[in-house]
Amino acid sequence: MFKKRKNNEREIVEGCVRNERKSQELLYREHFDTMMRMCMRYTNDRDKAMEIVNIGFLKVFQKIHTFQFKGSLEGWIRRLVFHCLSDYYRKNSKYLQFMVFEERDQSSLEKAHSNLYAEDILKMVNTLPPATQEVFRLYAIEGFTHLEISKNVGISVGTSKWHLSNARKILKKLIDQNNLRQYAG
Numbered sequence: 066m067f068k069k070r071k072n073n074e075r076e077i078v079e080g081c082v083r084n085e086r087k088s089q090e091l092l093y094r095e096h097f098d099t100m101m102r103m104c105m106r107y108t109n110d111r112d113k114a115m116e117i118v119n120i121g122f123l124k125v126f127q128k129i130h131t132f133q134f135k136g137s138l139e140g141w142i143r144r145l146v147f148h149c150l151s152d153y154y155r156k157n158s159k160y161l162q163f164m165v166f167e168e169r170d171q172s173s174l175e176k177a178h179s180n181l182y183a184e185d186i187l188k189m190v191n192t193l194p195p196a197t198q199e200v201f202r203l204y205a206i207e208g209f210t211h212l213e214i215s216k217n218v219g220i221s222v223g224t225s226k227w228h229l230s231n232a233r234k235i236l237k238k239l240i241d242q243n244n245l246r247q248y249a250g
Contacts, residue, residue, distance in 0.1 A: 074138050081129040093122055096139060100146045103208070107150055117153050121146030136213060143208040151206070189239045193232050196220075200228035201236075 077095075080088025100121060104114035124145045132141055193201060199218065203209040204225070209217070211225040218225070 075134065078129060078132055078134075078138065081126060089126055092125070096142050097122075099139065100142065103143065103146065104150055107154070113153070117150050118146060120153075121149040124149060136217070140209060140213055147206075147208045185243070186236075186240075189236055190232075192239070193235055197228045197232045197235070200225050201232035204229050205232075 077088050077091050081092055097118065100118045101114060104117045105111070108114050108117075121142075125142050128145065132138065190198060190201060196218075200214055200220075203214045203217070204211070211222045211229075214220070214225040215222045220228075
């Protein structure tokens with residue numbers, strides 16, 4: 066929607082901290098498209114996605130003074146907007162609809178929506194081995210990339226991808242088992 070301009074991130078962030086409208090506009094324009102695409106992955110309603118993105122940017126501007134340039138600015142913004150997205154679904158739906166699964170997992174996820182509450186799926190996530198759980202949460206819930214995870218956790222990108230794949234396999238199996246219990250009971 067907006068054209069991206071590459072500006073000095075530090076200057077933009079410092080301007081936002083000083084509540085300068087021009088800096089806020091630059092930050093918004095540079096990251097709007099990415100955040101909008103992320104929100105559209107979880108909702109097909111452009112108006113809802115726009116509302117979530119705008120609430121997310123409001124939080125970004127309220128918390129910009131806490132950004133310490135440790136990691137990417139886009140990743141930090143993505144986490145705040147994603148939290149707004151998950152808050153939106155938590156308030157407006159009793160089912161978990163915001164977790165990242167691959168297309169091959171879609172049939173299990175669709176069944177899970179009809180049978181599982183968010184708390185049930187989060188309990189399943191809590192049963193994952195600790196390292197696998199950490200990678201899954203960072204990637205699927207908080208929106209980190211594998212490169213960011215590898216740097217933050219001290220593992221290789223390949224290991225991060227393996228843990229994510231392992232988490233998906235385990236969760237798919239747990240969801241399928243839960244669905245079998247639901248249909249048998």
